[in-house]
Amino acid sequence: MELPSRLIEAAVDQMASLPGVGRRTALRLVLNLLNRSDEQVDAFxxxxxxxxxxxxxxxxxxxxxxxxxxxxxxxxxxxESLICVVEDIRDLLALESTRQYHGKYHVLGGVISPMDGIGPNDLNIETLVRRIASDGKTNKETPTEVIFALPATMEGETTAFYLFRKLANSEVKVTVIARGLAIGEDLQHADEATLVQSLRQRLPYTT
Ligand SMILES: [Zn+2]
Incomplete structure (x- = not known):
């Protein structure tokens, strides 16, 4: 589609760079912004x-x-003794919205996925290992349980297995949320009742 101005073209390009936004939607959003006052667009x-x-x-x-x-x-x-490991900030937000979990979190920032070129070094794994290591900490600060709340996908399983081996030398108990979640389902898309139940019925992690 030929646009009447390269300024509009540039704005559409930016909008369409967002995930899930095609060029038609981008154009609709850009034209909506164009109709707003200067102050509104500045605030935006x-x-x-x-x-x-x-x-x-x-x-x-x-x-x-x-x-x-x-x-x-x-x-x-x-x-402080509980750390729930999640893939993504959105999973943390989903668990928080249940108001039933009162431990801490660790956000990995993804899961291991060789197909997408994502390896352990691309994820926030070292900081998790350091949090578990007890050196120099009082008992109150040392986590005693790490809960894997990772997606029920091949990548999620691979990541859980990798983390489990990384934590094998520590004394921390490793558990995994119960699979009320459907295979392949993201945490963030599960309903609250399912999330709460998955957390409550967590099981010792086994490989
Ligand atoms: Zn924090």
Whole structure:
């Protein structure tokens, strides 16, 4: 489709670079923005710029935060002895929305997927291993249980197995959420009741 201006063309290109946004949808969104006031469009653009500059990964769990550490790591009321390992921030948010889990998290930032060229070094695994290592910590700070809440896919299983071996030298108990989740189903797409049940009925991890 020939667009009447290269400025519109450039905006459509940017919009269409987002996942799940085709060029027709991109054009519709761009034309909608064009109809707004200058102030509205400035506020729109600034919200993204501020988000980009103001947000970083929590150095402990890799959740997103504007503070030094994220609100979950900073919350002393949460159970330090439990770490729930998830693939993605969206899985953390799904579990949080159940309000039934009061431990901490570790966000891997993906799962091992040789097909997509994602290996263990591309994921936040070393920081997890360091969190489990007990040297120099008091008992209160040392996690005693790591819960794998990874997707029920080949990649999720591969990642769980890799992590399990990495943690084998520690004394931490490794569990896995129960599979109320359908094979291949993402955590973030599961309903809350299923998530809560999966967490409650977690089992010792076995290879
Ligand atoms: Zn954190």
């Amino acid at each position: 653009a600034e919200s993204f710029q501020s988000m980009k500059r103001g947000i970083h990964a929590c150095p402990q769990c890799h959740n997103l935060t504007e503070a030094e550490v994220c609100s979950i790591c900073a919350d002393s009321a949460r159970n």
